[in-house]
Amino acid sequence: MTMNLSPDDKRELFGEFNPDQYEDEARQRWGDTDAYKESARRTSSYTKDDWARIKSEAAENTARFGDAFASGEAADSVTAMDLAEAHRQHISRWFYDCPLDMHRGLGDMYVADPRFTANYDTDRPGLAQYIRDAIHANAERMS
Numbered sequence: 001m002t003m004n005l006s007p008d009d010k011r012e013l014f015g016e017f018n019p020d021q022y023e024d025e026a027r028q029r030w031g032d033t034d035a036y037k038e039s040a041r042r043t044s045s046y047t048k049d050d051w052a053r054i055k056s057e058a059a060e061n062t063a064r065f066g067d068a069f070a071s072g073e074a075a076d077s078v079t080a081m082d083l084a085e086a087h088r089q090h091i092s093r094w095f096y097d098c099p100l101d102m103h104r105g106l107g108d109m110y111v112a113d114p115r116f117t118a119n120y121d122t123d124r125p126g127l128a129q130y131i132r133d134a135i136h137a138n139a140e141r142m143s
Helices: 007-014 023-030 034-043 048-070 079-093 100-112 113-120 127-142
Strands: none
Touching: 007 048, 023 034, 023 127, 034 127, 048 079, 048 127, 079 113, 100 127, 113 127
16 A cells, blocks of 8 residues: 655654565565555555545444444444445445455454454454444345
């Protein structure tokens, strides 16, 4: 993912998280895919305001997932599946077309890769699994 932001802008937007730290790994794993190429093309033109909006939308989606999870809403409930669909649409809008099967794979990665799990489970242990399950339920619903 290409970010045309200054180091100061990145620190302002992302704090201690460095979005460039996984760039080499992402390029090695997915660099030959159409999705990676499309994401690189799109993100190369994003401004600081675009990144702020992307971050805000993603945080809102995660917070809403967290609220649904904490309230006992089932991962296959309409609420959770609608949040999963909003998550998929966010990816499609900002990065690359995210078909249902690809979205399932992302959900699986959220629980298979401890870095992703830690990101989602920081405040609500089990949230990564919940999001994964909602993504799968949504894919079943939409198929």
